[in-house]
Every structure is written in C-alpha cells, then in structure tokens.
Amino acid sequence: MSATRTPEYLLASSLLILLSACGGNSLQALPTLNGEKPVVVAHRGASGYLPEETYEAYVKAIDLGADAIEPDLVSTKDGILIARHDPNLAYSTDVDKHPEFAARKKTISVDGETQTGWFASDFTFAEIKTLGGISTDAERPQQYNGLYKIVSFQEIIDLVKAKSKETGRTIAVYPETKNPSYHRNLGLPLEDKLIDIINKAGWNDKSAPIYVQSFEPGSLKEMRKKGLNVKLVQLIDADDVDMKTGALTFAAPYDRPYDWALAGDKRLFSDMVTPAGLAEIKTYADGIGPWKRYIVSVKGTVGADGKLVDVNNDGKINETDATTLAPTSLISDAHKAGLLIHPYTFRNEKRRLAANYNGDPKAEYLQFFRLGVDGMFSDFADTALAARADYLKETGR
Numbered sequence: 001m002s003a004t005r006t007p008e009y010l011l012a013s014s015l016l017i018l019l020s021a022c023g024g025n026s027l028q029a030l031p032t033l034n035g036e037k038p039v040v041v042a043h044r045g046a047s048g049y050l051p052e053e054t055y056e057a058y059v060k061a062i063d064l065g066a067d068a069i070e071p072d073l074v075s076t077k078d079g080i081l082i083a084r085h086d087p088n089l090a091y092s093t094d095v096d097k098h099p100e101f102a103a104r105k106k107t108i109s110v111d112g113e114t115q116t117g118w119f120a121s122d123f124t125f126a127e128i129k130t131l132g133g134i135s136t137d138a139e140r141p142q143q144y145n146g147l148y149k150i151v152s153f154q155e156i157i158d159l160v161k162a163k164s165k166e167t168g169r170t171i172a173v174y175p176e177t178k179n180p181s182y183h184r185n186l187g188l189p190l191e192d193k194l195i196d197i198i199n200k201a202g203w204n205d206k207s208a209p210i211y212v213q214s215f216e217p218g219s220l221k222e223m224r225k226k227g228l229n230v231k232l233v234q235l236i237d238a239d240d241v242d243m244k245t246g247a248l249t250f251a252a253p254y255d256r257p258y259d260w261a262l263a264g265d266k267r268l269f270s271d272m273v274t275p276a277g278l279a280e281i282k283t284y285a286d287g288i289g290p291w292k293r294y295i296v297s298v299k300g301t302v303g304a305d306g307k308l309v310d311v312n313n314d315g316k317i318n319e320t321d322a323t324t325l326a327p328t329s330l331i332s333d334a335h336k337a338g339l340l341i342h343p344y345t346f347r348n349e350k351r352r353l354a355a356n357y358n359g360d361p362k363a364e365y366l367q368f369f370r371l372g373v374d375g376m377f378s379d380f381a382d383t384a385l386a387a388r389a390d391y392l393k394e395t396g397r
Contacts, residue, residue, distance in 0.1 A: 027396050031372030033335050037392060039375035040384040041174050042066035043345050044085060048140060048379040051133035052092060053083040054148035058156060062163045066381040068172035068211070071156050074179065075188040080125040081153040081197070085136075086110075087179055090117030093131040094146040101127075110182055111258040121186050125152065139349055153194070157201050160209070172209035176235070180219040181259050191223050198230060205229050206286075211342075213289055218259040221284045233342060234281045236272050236290040243308055243317065246299035246325045248291075273330055278337040287340030287374070295330050295343055296367065298322035298354045311355065323356045324367075331372045343368065344377035346384060362387040370394075 029035040045057030058069050071083035089095045095118045107116040132146035164171045177190045203210050213233040214220050220232045239254040250268050271277050300322040301309040311321040334341040348361040357363040365387035378384040
C-alpha cells in the first residue's frame with residue numbers, strides 16, 4: 001500500500017524538481033557583498049610587464065582581460081590630470097635623461113616626506129608628453145624603458161570606451177586622487193577636474209563603469225558633496241608588517257591619511273577597519289581598498305637569539321621566509337557594514353609570496369577569492385584572472 005502524499009509534500013517535491021532543473025541546488029551564492037564574481041583590477045595597467053601607467057600598459061591590461069584599469073591621478077602645471085603614481089617624476093619616468101629639464105630638479109616635501117626630483121606640477125602636459133615611462137621594479141622587464149608615453153585621464157577614458165565597444169565587454173576605470181591635499185596646497189586641486197571629466201563621459205551614477213578611490217577621506221567627501229554619484233572607495237594603508245609578530249606597523253607618511261595629519265587627527269589607518277571606522281566610511285563611500293595584510297598577515301620565524309631566521313638561506317629576510325596567519329574578520333566586517341572590499345596589491349614575484357604559497361601566486365589569489373573579497377588589485381591581471389577562473393570552477397560556475 002502506498003503512502004498518502006500530502007499537499008505540502010507534493011509542493012515541496014515540485015519545488016525540488018524545479019530547483020534541480022534550474023541548477024538551484026548546485027550553486028551557492030558567492031561570499032561577495034552582492035553575490036557577484038570578484039573583479040580584477042589591473043593595478044597601474046599591466047605593470048608587471050610594461051612600464052606602469054603608460055598607454056601601452058593599459059592596452060595590454062585590457063587585452064589580458066582585466067575588468068578594470070587603475071590610473072593614479074596627479075596634476076600638471078596647466079591643470080591636466082595625468083596617470084602617474086607619484087607627483088615626483090623621477091620615480092617612474094626618464095626625466096633625468098632630459099637635459100632640457102635639469103634646472104627643474106628640486107627638493108620639496110610631499111605629504112610630510114622630503115623628496116628630491118622633478119615634479120609634475122612644474123611641467124605642462126605638452127612637456128610631460130616628451131617623457132617616457134620606466135619600470136619601477138628592477139626584477140621586471142627594463143627593455144621598454146623610455147619607449148612609452150604618459151597619458152591623461154581623458155585619454156584613458158577614450159581608450160576604455162573604444163575598447164569596450166571593440167570587445168563587447170564593459171571595462172571599468174578605477175582612478176585615484178593622488179596626494180589631494182598636496183595638490184590643493186599647490187593651487188591645483190584634483191576633485192573638480194575629475195568630476196568634470198566624469199560628467200562629460202556620462203558616467204556620473206552608481207551603475208557607471210567607474211570607481212573613484214583615495215587615501216584621504218576629505219577628497220572623497222568633497223566629491224560626494226559636489227555631486228559625484230559614482231562608487232567611491234576608501235583606501236587603507238599601513239607602513240609594514242612586524243615579521244616577528246605579524247602585526248601591522250604604522251610610521252609616517254603611511255600611518256594615517258595626510259588630511260588627518262594636517263588636521264591634527266591622531267587616529268591611524270587601523271582605526272578605519274574597526275566596526276565604528278567602517279560605519280563612518282559607509283556614510284561617504286561604497287567600499288574599502290585595504291592593504292591585503294589587513295586581511296591575511298604574515299609572520300617569520302624567530303631564532304633563539306631573538307632575530308628573524310633566513311629560512312630559505314638566500315641572504316635576505318622577506319615574505320618568502322614567512323608564513324600566513326589566520327585571516328582577520330575584515331571581509332565579513334566590511335560586508336556587514338554594506339561595503340565592498342578590494343584589497344591591494346597582488347604580485348607574482350616570489351619574494352612577495354609567503355612560504356606556504358610555495359612560490360605560486362595563484363595560491364594567494366585563491367585564498368582571497370575563497371574568503372569573499374569583492375575584487376582585488378593586481379600587477380599581473382592574467383594570473384589573477386586564471387586564479388579566478390579556477391575559483392569559479394570550484395564553485396560550479
């Protein structure tokens with residue numbers, strides 16, 4: 001004799017059949033804020049392969065498949081926003097090879113740090129265009145130094161729009177207001193020009209393919225107040241990691257936002273990652289971009305003499321001599337606050353990989369994807385994308 005099927009049983013059975021047919025019982029939501037796949041941001045373009053923040057580096061990053069490309073924005077003398085990580089052109093261009101600019105070399109303070117070099121604010125955009133970008137990492141290809149030119153933010157937007165149309169995929173731009181207090185004090189504020197360019201691009205809304213980031217809360221708050229409605233991201237820095245303990249260290253100018261330092265605010269960047277700090281960020285931004293060590297730190301081996309041990313005997317103490325610590329709660333804390341989280345910066349060089357990644361950068365990416373980051377900044381977008389593909393395959397996607 002067969003059992004009687006109740007209406008509730010029949011309804012449940014029908015739902016199970018429907019869910020099975022739709023794949024509903026085979027996929028769990030991804031642990032990101034919105035359940036969407038994490039984005040891969042090409043940090044300064046394809047900077048692992050070509051001189052950073054040049055037109056060619058951005059083209060290569062797009063061709064590698066990056067979801068977004070990141071330019072740091074500084075200002076020229078004539079108020080043009082250009083893609084450079086530092087106002088000091090000595091760090092990433094061949095300006096020292098141009099005798100016509102020798103007399104412009106000087107020593108000044110940038111965010112409290114004394115620097116000697118040539119500074120973008122002393123050059124017109126036309127002059128900047130005569131310089132070539134150089135690799136800032138000696139382990140990376142040097143044969144392209146000086147070959148590729150510096151680009152304006154407008155040129156980057158034009159490139160992204162053209163490439164999005166050509167490829168049929170949406171490519172985002174992720175600009176940073178770099179040293180905004182420094183630029184404001186020079187009479188070359190970044191914010192109004194950035195807003196104007198975004199408005200002219202037709203991108204001033206949350207759904208537009210753009211994120212705007214800054215280490216200085218005041219810059220983000222000003223732009224929000226002035227009507228910028230795009231996704232804003234608060235960057236969170238630190239100076240280093242104490243390899244004996246795994247604790248983050250804080251020393252100027254990487255201890256606090258520089259606008260906080262100018263205002264006498266004694267809080268540190270670390271105050272931003274507390275529940276109260278995240279709640280404050282949520283009042284003016286949509287996400288955070290923390291240094292990855294806020295999520296997974298590393299710790300070395302301390303010998304009987306109290307000194308760090310060169311575990312791999314290469315004559316150096318670096319992250320290859322360390323192992324990762326248990327993840328913090330920052331990802332879940334950020335998500336509880338309703339904030340996206342996009343940590344930085346992921347790189348392929350072995351010296352930058354903890355020992356338990358066994359020299360495989362994909363192992364690091366996979367750890368962070370599994371933890372639920374909403375995106376990440378990488379110098380090697382292709383490696384990040386390959387790791388993401390492996391991660392999505394793990395989840396049945």
